[in-house]
Structures are given as structure tokens and as C-alpha cells.
Amino acid sequence: MPLLRYPLFVATLFAVALLYADDRPNVLFVAIDDLNDWVGPLGGNDQAQTPHMDRLAERGMVFTNAHSPSMVCNPTRTAIMLGLHPSTTGIFGNGPDWRMIEGVKDKVSIPRYFRESGYQVVGAGKIFHGSTFAPTSYFGYNDPNGWDAFFPSIERQLPDELAPHIRPANGGIEPNFDWSPVVAMDIAIGDGQVVSWSVDKILAEGEGPRFNAVGIYRPHEPWYVPQEYYDLYPLESVKLPEVIEGDRDDVAAYANQPRGRPNRVSAEQLHEWVLENETLTRWKEGVQGYLASISFADTMLGLVLDALDQSGRADDTVIVLWSDHGFHLGEKARWRKGSLWSESHRVPLIVVAPGVTTPGSVSNVPVSTMDIYSTLTELVGLETPEHVQGMSLVPLLEKPSLKLDRAVVSTSNFKTHVVSGERFRYLNYPDGSEELYDIENDPHEWTNLAGDPAYKDHIARLSKWLPKQNAPQIGGPPGGGRGRQGPGGPQAGPRGGDGGPAPDGDRPRRPRAGGPQG
Ligand SMILES: [Ca+2]
Numbered sequence: 077m078p079l080l081r082y083p084l085f086v087a088t089l090f091a092v093a094l095l096y097a098d099d100r101p102n103v104l105f106v107a108i109d110d111l112n113d114w115v116g117p118l119g120g121n122d123q124a125q126t127p128h129m130d131r132l133a134e135r136g137m138v139f140t141n142a143h144s145p146s147m148v149c150n151p152t153r154t155a156i157m158l159g160l161h162p163s164t165t166g167i168f169g170n171g172p173d174w175r176m177i178e179g180v181k182d183k184v185s186i187p188r189y190f191r192e193s194g195y196q197v198v199g200a201g202k203i204f205h206g207s208t209f210a211p212t213s214y215f216g217y218n219d220p221n222g223w224d225a226f227f228p229s230i231e232r233q234l235p236d237e238l239a240p241h242i243r244p245a246n247g248g249i250e251p252n253f254d255w256s257p258v259v260a261m262d263i264a265i266g267d268g269q270v271v272s273w274s275v276d277k278i279l280a281e282g283e284g285p286r287f288n289a290v291g292i293y294r295p296h297e298p299w300y301v302p303q304e305y306y307d308l309y310p311l312e313s314v315k316l317p318e319v320i321e322g323d324r325d326d327v328a329a330y331a332n333q334p335r336g337r338p339n340r341v342s343a344e345q346l347h348e349w350v351l352e353n354e355t356l357t358r359w360k361e362g363v364q365g366y367l368a369s370i371s372f373a374d375t376m377l378g379l380v381l382d383a384l385d386q387s388g389r390a391d392d393t394v395i396v397l398w399s400d401h402g403f404h405l406g407e408k409a410r411w412r413k414g415s416l417w418s419e420s421h422r423v424p425l426i427v428v429a430p431g432v433t434t435p436g437s438v439s440n441v442p443v444s445t446m447d448i449y450s451t452l453t454e455l456v457g458l459e460t461p462e463h464v465q466g467m468s469l470v471p472l473l474e475k476p477s478l479k480l481d482r483a484v485v486s487t488s489n490f491k492t493h494v495v496s497g498e499r500f501r502y503l504n505y506p507d508g509s510e511e512l513y514d515i516e517n518d519p520h521e522w523t524n525l526a527g528d529p530a531y532k533d534h535i536a537r538l539s540k541w542l543p544k545q546n547a548p549q550i551g552g553p554p555g556g557g558r559g560r561q562g563p564g565g566p567q568a569g570p571r572g573g574d575g576g577p578a579p580d581g582d583r584p585r586r587p588r589a590g591g592p593q594g
Pocket residue numbers: 109110148149296400401575
């Protein structure tokens with residue numbers, strides 16, 4: 077039985093045995109989609125305006141070296157919500173639905189576990205994988221056993237979304253790689269609906285501990301948010317990400333293969349389109365759209381935090397905020413996610429645990445968002461289910477100065493891993509090619525040190541963290557055979573690559589029959 081650390085209760089095993097579910101702290105669980113390190117607490121972009129993430133950080137601990145278990149929506153969310161790493165399950169792409177997979181579908185997810193432990197568990201928006209602007213993907217892979225109530229419904233994770241009449245509105249080459257202000261009130265946007273419903277639930281009276289999950293879709297593309305958020309970032313003042321010419325000249329051929337699904341515009345082709353415009357206005361517009369969407373998501377977070385404070389339960393509520401993975405905006409000559417570079421996997425992770433965390437504390441220890449499951453169970457005094465991988469972060473929450481000899485693994489595909497240590501990151505591809513970056517001296521990962529013998533000890537040290545198990549890829553879109561086998565064999569190709577809204581072939585399936593509104 078894990079040691080009960082929550083200080084409102086006596087931390088003795090005797091007390092744990094007597095602890096009734098009603099005495100446990102509440103949980104506010106906020107998931108944000110495709111949010112990279114462009115937030116105040118991580119400093120990835122000094123233009124980003126995220127006042128609510130800033131104030132959340134001031135209440136608890138920011139993990140400055142947090143990484144997602146994978147680099148697109150479904151594998152990360154499945155890993156986080158079930159506590160099973162992609163290299164264990166073989167879920168790497170947006171196609172496989174965990175609820176259909178033997179050995180995975182029976183694993184108890186975070187919301188289900190809290191529900192079965194006596195919590196009232198309610199959720200809204202994108203918690204498990206799902207996509208908007210693809211009607212069949214609204215449903216996603218939600219856990220039908222996880223919730224007492226869900227908005228829009230347990231069968232459907234995402235509400236209808238607003239969009240400009242003509243898409244793409246930016247004149248681009250792909251309907252989802254798009255940006256435009258929309259004339260609408262915040263509440264009309266999908267996230268506004270999700271947050272509005274969540275605020276009501278947070279404010280609702282009721283006995284017993286509650287688990288509120290809020291899934292905020294922005295800054296996932298397309299970047300349609302009200303004009304006022306665009307106005308925060310006047311185009312002429314938008315700064316482009318720092319890049320260098322020929323950054324990918326020092327990485328192996330494998331890493332330079334275009335990623336993404338067959339028949340879909342690649343991450344590199346998007347950048348070529350962006351650069352067609354010699355004034356770089358397109359690039360600035362893209363950055364502006366992403367920043368505007370971040371500030372919109374931040375405003376949504378602010379509404380949720382205000383509701384928690386207003387409810388009078390903030391002092392008895394653990395808050396965790398996380399993003400499922402990151403996003404490129406032209407760094408490494410590409411957009412979107414799915415790469416092994418840090419833009420794809422360095423993410424915000426903030427934990428507030430009243431009585432445990434020190435306000436305004438920071439930890440630089442490498443952590444994974446896969447650590448959320450066992451961190452939450454320990455914080456509320458529940459045993460962690462046997463199958464759950466990842467480490468409880470409670471020792472770090474209690475002692476910000478704690479140093480651990482640790483590295484965490486993010487996996488984008490079969491045998492395609494990045495190991496993030498305290499100072500170095502080590503990338504390992506299926507054909508054996510490697511990259512090594514010294515983050516302290518080279519935060520943008522511009523200089524690949526893997527070929528330099530002086531660094532071989534670092535590679536050896538970080539290699540020890542590579543997964544012992546490399547499950548072959550399972551699931552995937554039906555009707556395969558569209559050139560899906562990569563150079564490393566059926567499990568190793570570039571499939572799975574970029575996420576984003578699932579095209580027809582990757583439609584998430586609904587858990588059961590019933591109308592869209594469930
Ligand atoms: Ca995502």
C-alpha cells in the first residue's frame with residue numbers, strides 16, 4: 077500500500093485503512109491539446125500570453141523537463157489515461173482504438189479507477205483521443221466506464237465546432253492546417269461549450285470527492301478562435317521561431333524521411349508552402365494563429381480555475397494540467413508533431429496539491445506525463461493499479477530540490493525513441509541511427525553530437541533507459557496497404573506519424589450503437 081501523503085489525513089497505515097472515500101481530496105484534471113512549451117511557465121516563446129497558466133504555476137509545481145510518452149494524440153492519451161507506454165502496447169498512431177485491443181481494453185483507466193474508488197467522476201471535451209472537423213471522429217475513444225456524466229455525452233467527446241464558411245481560410249493546401257479569426261463569442265467555440273458545462277459541474281453542490289476532467293481542444297489546429305485573441309498578437313510584431321539553415325543536414329536519412337500518413341501533405345511540405353511567401357507573412361500568420369489559440373485555451377483554463385476558487389473547494393483539490401504532446405512551427409523545417417525532436421514532446425505539466433506542493437516551485441527532473449496516473453493515486457491515498465507504468469512524482473512535489481538519476485522515454489513508433497535526461501537528449505531510430513543533443517548548451521537541438529566520440533559515454537548512459545520491450549505496431553487504420561510499410565519492415569515505417577484530425581481511414585470507432593448525441 078502506498079504511503080498516504082496527503083496531509084489533511086494522518087499518514088499512518090492504520091488511518092489509511094479507516095479512510096473513507098468521502099475524505100479524499102478532489103481532483104481537477106485539465107488536458108490541453110497540442111500545446112508545446114510556448115507558455116509562460118516554460119518560456120518557450122516570450123511572446124506567448126498565458127496569464128492563467130502563470131497563476132496556476134504560482135500555486136504549485138512546474139515541471140520544466142516534462143515529456144509526453146508519444147508525439148501524436150492517440151498514443152499519448154492512451155498511454156497517460158491507462159498508464160501503459162506505447163512501447164508496451166504497440167499503439168503508435170491515431171488509428172488503434174484501445175477499447176478493441178486484447179490485453180489493453182481490460183486495463184482500468186484513470187477516470188474509471190477513481191469512479192470505482194468512490195469518486196463522482198465527470199468529464200467534458202477531449203480526454204481520450206478524438207478530433208473535431210471530422211464528424212466521425214467527434215466520438216473518439218472515450219472510456220464508457222469512466223464517467224458518471226460527460227459532455228456532450230459519454231459516446232461523444234467533442235461538441236460541434238465553429239468554422240469559417242470557406243476552408244482553408246488561409247488559402248492553404250490542407251483544410252486543417254488553417255487559421256482564421258472567427259466572429260463568435262468564446263462560449264460558442266467547442267472549448268467554450270466544454271468549459272461552460274464544466275464550470276457548472278465544478279460549482280454544483282454535492283457530497284463526496286469529485287474528479288473533474290476538462291479537455292481543452294485548442295491550440296490544436298485549425299486555429300479558429302475569436303478575433304480578440306488574434307488581436308493580442310499583431311502580425312507585424314510576431315516573431316518567428318529561431319531556426320538555422322540546414323539544421324537537418326547533420327541527422328541521418330531515417331530522420332529526414334517525410335513523416336505522416338500516405339496521401340497526406342507531409343510536415344515538410346507544409347513548411348515549403350509556408351515559405352513560398354517570400355515576405356514570410358504566411359509563417360507569421362501561422363505563429364499568430366497558434367499563439368492566439370494558446371491564449372484562447374488559457375482563457376478557458378482561467379474560467380475553470382475561477383470556478384474552482386468560487387466553489388470553496390480549492391484548498392481540498394489536487395490540480396493537474398498537462399498537454400498531450402508538442403508542436404513544430406517551422407523548427408527543423410516542418411510543422412505539426414510526430415518527430416523525435418523536442419518541439420514534439422516537451423510539454424507543460426503543472427501540479428497543485430494543497431499542503432504538499434510549495435507555491436511557485438519548480439522541478440527540472442526529467443518526468444513523463446505518464447507519471448500522472450500514479451501521482452494522482454498517491455496524492456489521494458489510493459493504491460496504484462498493478463499495471464500502471466510511470467513513477468509517482470509525489471517525492472518531487474514534496475521536495476523541489478530533489479535530484480533523481482532519471483531519464484524518460486518518448487516513443488513515436490516501433491523502436492523509434494527519444495530519451496530525455498537532465499541535460500542531454502538521445503534519439504534512436506529503428507535503423508540504428510542516432511542523435512544526441514546537449515540541451516544546456518544547445519536548447520534548440522541544432523548540433524547533433526552523436527557522431528562525436530567524446531560523447532559516447534552519454535549515449536551509453538542514456539541508452540540504458542531505452543524500453544526493454546518494443547511491442548510491434550498493432551491496430552492502425554483499416555484498409556491498410558496504402559504503402560504503409562516502412563524501410564524497417566511492417567512495424568517500422570513512417571505510418572502513425574503525424575496526428576491531427578483523423579482522415580477517413582483513421583476514423584475512431586464508437587464504443588456502442590446509438591445516435592451521435594448518445
Ligand atoms: Ca494532440
